[in-house]
Amino acid sequence: MTAAYTQNLDKTPANHQPLTPLGFLARAARVYPNHPAVVHGAKTYTYAEFYDRSRRLASALSKLGIGKNDTVSVMLPNVPAMLDAKYGVPMAGAVLHSINTRLDAANIAFMLDHAETKVLITDTEYAKVVAEALKLSEHKPVIIDYADTEFPGLGARLSDVEYEDFIAGGDPEFAWKMPDDEWDAISLNYTSGTTGNPKGVVYHHRGAYLTSLGNTLAGQIGKHPNYLWTLPMFHCDGWCFGWTIPLVGGTQVCLRYVRPDAIWASLYENEITHLCGAPIVMSTILNAPADAKRKLKQKVQFLTAAAPPPEAVLAEMREAGFNVTHVYGLTETYGPSVVNEWKGEWDALDGGAQAQKKARQGVRYVPLEDLSVIDPLTMQHVPADGETLGEVMFRGNVVMKGYLKNKDATDDALAGGWFHSGDLGVMHPDGYIQLKDRSKDIIISGGENISSIEVEDVLFKHPAVQAASVVAKHDEKWGETPCAFIELKPGATVTAEEIIAWCRQHLAAYKCPRHVVFNELPKTSTGKIQKYILREMAKS
Amino acid sequence: MTAAYTQNLDKTPANHQPLTPLGFLARAARVYPNHPAVVHGAKTYTYAEFYDRSRRLASALSKLGIGKNDTVSVMLPNVPAMLDAKYGVPMAGAVLHSINTRLDAANIAFMLDHAETKVLITDTEYAKVVAEALKLSEHKPVIIDYADTEFPGLGARLSDVEYEDFIAGGDPEFAWKMPDDEWDAISLNYTSGTTGNPKGVVYHHRGAYLTSLGNTLAGQIGKHPNYLWTLPMFHCDGWCFGWTIPLVGGTQVCLRYVRPDAIWASLYENEITHLCGAPIVMSTILNAPADAKRKLKQKVQFLTAAAPPPEAVLAEMREAGFNVTHVYGLTETYGPSVVNEWKGEWDALDGGAQAQKKARQGVRYVPLEDLSVIDPLTMQHVPADGETLGEVMFRGNVVMKGYLKNKDATDDALAGGWFHSGDLGVMHPDGYIQLKDRSKDIIISGGENISSIEVEDVLFKHPAVQAASVVAKHDEKWGETPCAFIELKPGATVTAEEIIAWCRQHLAAYKCPRHVVFNELPKTSTGKIQKYILREMAKS
Ligand SMILES: Nc1ncnc2c1ncn2[C@@H]1O[C@H](COP(=O)(O)OP(=O)(O)OP(=O)(O)O)[C@@H](O)[C@H]1O
Ligand SMILES: Nc1ncnc2c1ncn2[C@@H]1O[C@H](COP(=O)(O)OP(=O)(O)OP(=O)(O)O)[C@@H](O)[C@H]1O
Ligand SMILES: [Mg+2]
Ligand SMILES: [Mg+2]
Structure with a gap:
């Protein structure tokens, strides 16, 4: 050991800064100020405008007294305000909590209380359920209405403050700060509640930054992609795509209603190159009425998770000009962190054999340091025989901080140095994992x-x-x-x-x-x- | 502030692991075991073999007693052993010091002593100068000869141990460990000595990991690139490309002698997609004898640094099927960390105007958190007028730990929270920097x-x-x-x-x-x- 390497080589602000996705937007606004950043119906915001709006939001929230570790909840569909929030809320130091817009009043009320929400930005379309939730909740957050100008007249107002007026009062030059530490919370996302009550998963800046980089690699996303929002922006923070796309200077196309004709029109007109969603979105695309479908000039990358894509769907998708990548993850892993990394040699297989390969969940994302199938009792890795069942476990920088106000569940989930997914699977001889069931099932x-x-x-x-x-x-x-x-x-x-x-x-x-x-x-x-x-x- | 975010959400091995490029190779070996990883003349190593060789090297070094913070120096041209070393040396916990193969004996001796080298792996071609250096140095490292089987009979042996025999004695299953901390040293690279004596720049795992990700973005490197080593592998650790290419499962083609016929033959036969080098390499390519040149099917990305690419060269390169990206950096910033990010709107400009745009060094890499032109006396940013001269300064995670055994130079270089590059430049109104001179010049x-x-x-x-x-x-x-x-x-x-x-x-x-x-x-x-x-x- 050469002691020299341990002396006078310390961290300083010059050589150590917190990793955070917030800088992605600042950089894109500098490098591509005039490139379209966000498209919503007839509206387009350039990167300069997107950055401006995010800083206004951060500034307006700060004026309300919102700061570090305050929760700002949003009940929004796939609209520009939701993308602003992904930057503006953490730029104020606060934590973004995105509510699943299909939840009922009791669930929403539970979350507002559990998250201790200080501000709630809510789309007028959801006024009824939100009003009910606010009656049920003990916590009474400041309400800001979002009235979508592209879809006027939806629902009702719950407060005097409309989102556009709110951010108009903010400072576009607002000097947002880097987080104090990359381990600081950036967002809060509740699990789906498939296996019981939803749990509040806390994301940190480091993980959001690294997942974004991982997404560009897994999704083969080059410079200036055109991304269509078929995935709900609230689901696992939209798999971090709201941060991923500005990282590569792309255009995010909003989609308020995920309907077949709207999808096809956008695929064609916005020359979409990438989109994500559960297999149901692929069915929606394929089962669209014939007159809605268009012949696309570009090759489209489709990232799918939630369930393995079925063979027939894969064949039809290929036919229609889509390349499907199968990914896998949980709310606890920032959305996808496992990818069915496709090998050139598999191209020679027949459709059925290809589908079998593609049904496997795959291998770790680059920023996930380890992935294995483990016997939870002994914590031994199962043999890579494609047969022995074990629990799928994750380890690395794209695993959540833990569950909010739930030490026991956090300790259980992270026990023994691995995140326990609750999914059961096997390890194939070639190192790819495949899910077989949930442990509770x-x-x-x-x-x-x-x-x-x-x-x-x-x-x-x-x-x-x-x-x-x-x-x-x-x-x-x-x-x-x-x-x-x-x-x-x-x-x-x-x-x-x-x-x-x-x-x-x-x-x-x-x-x-x-x-x-x-x-x-x-x-x-x-x-x-x-x-x-x-x-x-x-x-x- | 919701105190909940500060409680029971701590780092554990499940959700926090050190960032290191070592995992890139482990992952590639698992996902693409049969894909060609390293090509040298008639030899090809798959990823399984490359990983195997690196672990053998790590194991063999460990058996010699090499461990954390020990320096292993290498005096190697662009050959496979150099790529093994980029993984094998840090997998043993040690620090890789790559010597510029054109240095004289006095310089080499100085470095062996300054770096406190424990093991020196040296190509037989350099036996004469190395023998001389070893006479001059106080430090007497263990010597391992590398005798290139693709170029037999070069130079002479300095020890009984040849590299291939040395690693054959290592364990291919060697259980290498992640670094204890991502701030740990991974390599040592001396500056070129343009402005005085070379200084020993210490890199850390975090920076090497992030520079690699930055390179994929700046160089538009997708999956499975074919990379040709025209850049010396020793120069700023080969701009971290030895780590970058395995990250995307690519093939690294070695090039012992950077000569026009060998370059063109490789471009053609290995279907090269990416390469790097100073403008001199572009001249070498363009001025090759007519019968050496080949019509290439693939588009080739060329990353160049050290000086802005001249207009005539850019035009000729385009003609020959190359897309040139201008990057800028220093040994202190892991090689390039600034990129002339090209805008689609500039494609419409004429050749001269395009060259003017491309002559500018550009904007920060994604993993460089800040880049500015600053008055070093007042530490004020100069106005973005394209005229006011200041010192180019860097801040972020791809800036060195510091200079080895040189606290004063480190403190000066990192003073005021910025790395002082010693380069003078201007900030253009569009946020792109351009170098004008070195401050000492x-x-x-x-x-x-x-x-x-x-x-x-x-x-x-x-x-x-x-x-x-x-x-x-x-x-x-x-x-x-x-x-x-x-x-x-x-x-x-x-x-x-x-x-x-x-x-x-x-x-x-x-x-x-x-x-x-x-x-x-x-x-x-x-x-x-x-x-x-x-x-x-x-x-x-
Ligand atoms: N590619 C996939 N193939 C099969 N199952 C998948 C895939 N991707 C995700 N899943 C399933 O989805 C789960 C993650 O879903 P999510 O985090 O949204 O909530 P949930 O686990 O359904 O709800 P809760 O944790 O509250 O019970 C995984 O644990 C897995 O069971
Ligand atoms: N794209 C570029 N355009 C102009 N100059 C460049 C470019 N890229 C690098 N340089 C020059 O190269 C320098 C970095 O070179 P390097 O770190 O190899 O050693 P050096 O600075 O020449 O030597 P020393 O620091 O020992 O004096 C930069 O500071 C800059 O002056
Ligand atoms: Mg779950
Ligand atoms: Mg220098």
């Missing part, structure tokens, strides 16, 4: 693990089945047995016995449901099936 | 600043002048006056009076040289003119 019958996803896959293939979900039901003899809940296609009929017989044709006997229930499936506001409710139903 | 005559570059530009245009350099000469009346040193073209003749008359035609009188000396210009081993030697000569 696995069914253990007579000591054997049954993947609820495997059973659901078989049910899905039955011609009468529209949707299906399988959960564990307590059983005296076996411990648990599979119980299937099924939504039928319009007009279709089938009996429980026929369903069970179908399963027996395709599955080992012990994996077949013993009980079959026909009813509508309970879903979260993001469209995920709430198995914990089905488990309650299975008890009775 | 400016001439102050009768209180007026004279840019030596401006005078040199005029001299360069004289038909008889091959090279020119202008320095200050002490003067009783004016304080300083310009003194010109000139190398003539072969066969050309011109008098001092004619030169001065030429200057009077093109420059304000006070800027014209009072003295003209005809002689060969002293240069550093990287080909830069050593003005401090000329200043000494001007005294007499």
